[in-house]
Amino acid sequence: MVDTTPATAVQHADPAATPRLHDVELTINGQTHHLSIEPNVVLLDALRERLGLTGAKKGCDHGQCGACTVLVDGRSMNSCLMLASMADGCDITTVEGLAKPDGTLHPVQQAFLEHDAYQCGYCTAGQMMSATAILNDPSIERTDASIKDAMSGNICRCGAYKNIHDAIKTADARLNGGE
Amino acid sequence: MRKLIPAPAPLPSDAATRHSAPHDSAVAHVTGRAIYVDDLPAHARMGYLAVGLSPHAHARLDGLTLDAVRQSPGVIDVITAADIPGRNEVGAVYPGDPLLAERELRYAGQPVFAVVATDLVSARRAVDKAVIHATPLPASLDAVEAIAQGLTVLPVHHHERATPLDRGSAMKNNTQTREAPGEAPAASHCVSGTLSIGGQEHFYLEGQIAQAEALDDDGIRILTSSQHPSEVQKLVAEVLDRPLHSIVAEVRRMGGGFGGKESQAAALGAMAALAAARNHCTVRFRLPRRDDMLMTGKRHPFETHYEVTTDDRGILRDTTISLIGNCGHSPDLSEGVVDRAMFHADNAYYLGNARVTGHRAMTHTASNTAFRGFGGPQGMMPIEAAMDDIARRLGLDPLDVRKRNLYTDQKDETHYGQRLDQHLIGPLIDQLEKQSDYRHRRQAITAFNQENPIIKRGLALTPVKFGISFTAQHLNQAGALLAIYTDGSVLINHGGTEMGQGLHTKVCQIVARVFDIPLGRVRISATRTDKVPNTSPTAASSGADLNGMAARDAALTLRARLLDLAAEQYRQPRDSLTFSDGQLIADGWSMPWEALIQAAYLKRVPLSATGFYSTPTIHYDKTTGKGHPFFYYAYGAAVSEVEIDTLTGEHRLRRVDILHDVGDSLNPAIDRGQIEGGFIQGAGWLTTEELKWDDKGTLLTTGPATYKIPAYSDTPPVFNVALLEGHPCSQATIYRSKAVGEPPFMLALSVWSALRDALSSLTNYTTSPALDVPATPERILLAVEAIKSASTPAACPEGADHG
Numbered sequence: 018m019v020d021t022t023p024a025t026a027v028q029h030a031d032p033a034a035t036p037r038l039h040d041v042e043l044t045i046n047g048q049t050h051h052l053s054i055e056p057n058v059v060l061l062d063a064l065r066e067r068l069g070l071t072g073a074k075k076g077c078d079h080g081q082c083g084a085c086t087v088l089v090d091g092r093s094m095n096s097c098l099m100l101a102s103m104a105d106g107c108d109i110t111t112v113e114g115l116a117k118p119d120g121t122l123h124p125v126q127q128a129f130l131e132h133d134a135y136q137c138g139y140c141t142a143g144q145m146m147s148a149t150a151i152l153n154d155p156s157i158e159r160t161d162a163s164i165k166d167a168m169s170g171n172i173c174r175c176g177a178y179k180n181i182h183d184a185i186k187t188a189d190a191r192l193n194g195g196e
Numbered sequence: 197m198r199k200l201i202p203a204p205a206p207l208p209s210d211a212a213t214r215h216s217a218p219h220d221s222a223v224a225h226v227t228g229r230a231i232y233v234d235d236l237p238a239h240a241r242m243g244y245l246a247v248g249l250s251p252h253a254h255a256r257l258d259g260l261t262l263d264a265v266r267q268s269p270g271v272i273d274v275i276t277a278a279d280i281p282g283r284n285e286v287g288a289v290y291p292g293d294p295l296l297a298e299r300e301l302r303y304a305g306q307p308v309f310a311v312v313a314t315d316l317v318s319a320r321r322a323v324d325k326a327v328i329h330a331t332p333l334p335a336s337l338d339a340v341e342a343i344a345q346g347l348t349v350l351p352v353h354h355h356e357r358a359t360p361l362d363r364g365s366a367m368k369n370n371t372q373t374r375e376a377p378g379e380a381p382a383a384s385h386c387v388s389g390t391l392s393i394g395g396q397e398h399f400y401l402e403g404q405i406a407q408a409e410a411l412d413d414d415g416i417r418i419l420t421s422s423q424h425p426s427e428v429q430k431l432v433a434e435v436l437d438r439p440l441h442s443i444v445a446e447v448r449r450m451g452g453g454f455g456g457k458e459s460q461a462a463a464l465g466a467m468a469a470l471a472a473a474r475n476h477c478t479v480r481f482r483l484p485r486r487d488d489m490l491m492t493g494k495r496h497p498f499e500t501h502y503e504v505t506t507d508d509r510g511i512l513r514d515t516t517i518s519l520i521g522n523c524g525h526s527p528d529l530s531e532g533v534v535d536r537a538m539f540h541a542d543n544a545y546y547l548g549n550a551r552v553t554g555h556r557a558m559t560h561t562a563s564n565t566a567f568r569g570f571g572g573p574q575g576m577m578p579i580e581a582a583m584d585d586i587a588r589r590l591g592l593d594p595l596d597v598r599k600r601n602l603y604t605d606q607k608d609e610t611h612y613g614q615r616l617d618q619h620l621i622g623p624l625i626d627q628l629e630k631q632s633d634y635r636h637r638r639q640a641i642t643a644f645n646q647e648n649p650i651i652k653r654g655l656a657l658t659p660v661k662f663g664i665s666f667t668a669q670h671l672n673q674a675g676a677l678l679a680i681y682t683d684g685s686v687l688i689n690h691g692g693t694e695m696g697q698g699l700h701t702k703v704c705q706i707v708a709r710v711f712d713i714p715l716g717r718v719r720i721s722a723t724r725t726d727k728v729p730n731t732s733p734t735a736a737s738s739g740a741d742l743n744g745m746a747a748r749d750a751a752l753t754l755r756a757r758l759l760d761l762a763a764e765q766y767r768q769p770r771d772s773l774t775f776s777d778g779q780l781i782a783d784g785w786s787m788p789w790e791a792l793i794q795a796a797y798l799k800r801v802p803l804s805a806t807g808f809y810s811t812p813t814i815h816y817d818k819t820t821g822k823g824h825p826f827f828y829y830a831y832g833a834a835v836s837e838v839e840i841d842t843l844t845g846e847h848r849l850r851r852v853d854i855l856h857d858v859g860d861s862l863n864p865a866i867d868r869g870q871i872e873g874g875f876i877q878g879a880g881w882l883t884t885e886e887l888k889w890d891d892k893g894t895l896l897t898t899g900p901a902t903y904k905i906p907a908y909s910d911t912p913p914v915f916n917v918a919l920l921e922g923h924p925c926s927q928a929t930i931y932r933s934k935a936v937g938e939p940p941f942m943l944a945l946s947v948w949s950a951l952r953d954a955l956s957s958l959t960n961y962t963t964s965p966a967l968d969v970p971a972t973p974e975r976i977l978l979a980v981e982a983i984k985s986a987s988t989p990a991a992c993p994e995g996a997d998h999g
Binding site: 075112145171178182 | 218219221222223224225226227228229230231232234235237238398399400401402403449450451452453454484485695696697698865866869870872873874875876877880899900901905906907908909910911913915917
């Protein structure tokens, strides 16, 4: 899919103030997108405003809440802290790409569903993306303490951590035969 | 319609699982499809709004220079107070909250002007180009000083009770005594203290946001993240000077509310609506986190003082509690917040002679507002502090002092005159004491503390008794609108809003239960003021109590119509007809739900109905401070075990056991989630969440980097949560359930009390160290240092136990 609309709707009065547009190629949830964007556009805004992928949320806008977490080449990243142009050529997975194309939920999604691992839902995508990265990372021990440490960048104001933790343990058991 | 849709096959029965149904948006949440306001697709001509905020806590506003703002790229419109066609006022109850400041700046962070631009970045860049001309004035920044100077937003209020044990009155009025007759007044012990309680930022993960659309008929439609869409509608109408019926406010869901979107969301709705009306377009207004934290109110900080006398057993004789709520610059909801603090000054204890005073201090800060518990948590803290102090003074376990002071059927009247009708708290505590193995752990912890010089552990069990109802009587009403379509599918709409608490799920369950049909047949739609009008906020834990009853009322109306039809049409005795598992059945006769609905349509039975509910029996007389303000009470108790490091002040929550009363639960899974989440949020307020202002009154903690809400790793490793079984609500609530939104928040007081217990171990439990809230590592370390410098090898000096 090729998207060639301008990076923002702003028509700057002063042409000198308009930064040069960068062409970037992002593979998102298996689909390749070519975007022409300002160099200071963060990945989160590119996903939400350019591509209509609104599952990743803007919670704090500076990398402290984790609601914007996506996978970049398999690693969890705060997409609000990463420039879209830094992800040029990268393989990105958002919450919209977690399920199979036929709609079958990813084991992490299924476990979150079974354990009611959300209340308001606003942090849920970020929680699931971090959990997915952790469960794919053999260097992270599958103990309660390590999972808690690894998940500590994702805050949930509703305090649903107990159910989130139970969901991650269930997903781990299904994905990795964990305890 | 001329031709009916083919009646679908009945759905499989879900009778076994419906009770713990998952959240109505469960699949949408895990797939990322759940839409919040900021996720809506942009309109072709959409304006984005940003506001310029006051840099001064208190100043005379001399003027604005906005030329550079107007000329900034992308700017469509610049709006000041002079541009408001109607009232420049968005106060929830009393005036004092202008939409945009005029003449006076009353807090740092107050909105002064607004910019509409073609995109958000341009709007925010333009805001920075404004010059605000202001002359700083002396600012009130200290609540205690404010009261000394008579600076209040509303008058003082008292609750007062002199029991027969009161000095001088015991002789003449002996019949009222509920003490054992003939009990001689024993020696008296007096403890007193002051306790400073911090505020709390809501930090809803979805910040404040509203989107307003100018319609073709001079109407305005507002999509808002608000707990109170009817108030958004009303305030928009007043700001625009238009009738209410031209304004529609709609809420599908919020990414968290916690009280912070009860009154505070209205300003955003009104600002977006004003911009949309002026520019005949759609305007989105999302506050960046920093502006959100600067501009909107928080939980009220409180300054409290308590003085109690007890007998030798630690039983309260006289209780005097003074509560100063720091209301910020305007009344907002502070009347109710401070009232509720006063109503909960007893927590679960009979206070004896009681005098409770509530002050509402005015400071030049953001106007503090509703936050889960609504003053209740702050109100309960002084008496819980006193319980610990009494125990130390008398050498008792704090749990025994608490148990001796609980309400009983002999001592069942609160200091404001309401009688308790369900004595659950004593048995509940006994059960939790056993389940949590309190006594053995108490011994083990005492032994641990004797052996470990650096790490100290603490244990505490604290109760909660929380009154359910809005303290403003007229708000205790709700409406619902129910439609059944010709395929048997049901659509329910009600006045409550969904912020993650599972209200919509519970309401769908209630409707499914009336007809005994699978939950899959019932769907809920967004809360809209043009579907159910004149609604109350989703607040005071009342969402399911009120709206569930209204939905049930609508369903019962339709149920009666369907029974009438079946009795007449199929000649079945009406009394023999029941709805059962997707069918209407009678002796030897049955009819699937879907076929029944089609028959009803063809027989021209109306298949939609409204429902209504108003809470009975509640009243309160503000002039006497007496009444029956609550329909019932919800109870609970928690045991927390903590560990402190006396060299750093760091602390950890090791184990939590909770037993909580929700009556007959509407949905145990949702209720457990509310209890766990409420506890965690309460623990955050009491330990890590610290709001800091500079000496000029500007908030310094404006994001998660400096304001610490509980993280994943703050969850206790052992976290046992149980619902109290077998005690349906004594009042006729919806299926005898009880409200669950706020009460569990106060279970976290056990964490703070356990921290005090750990500190007390440093003097072998002979003193009761003061510990202001939040009990951050810094405060704990200071408390440790104070104990170390005060204590001599011998016993602690008399009086040190008040801290």
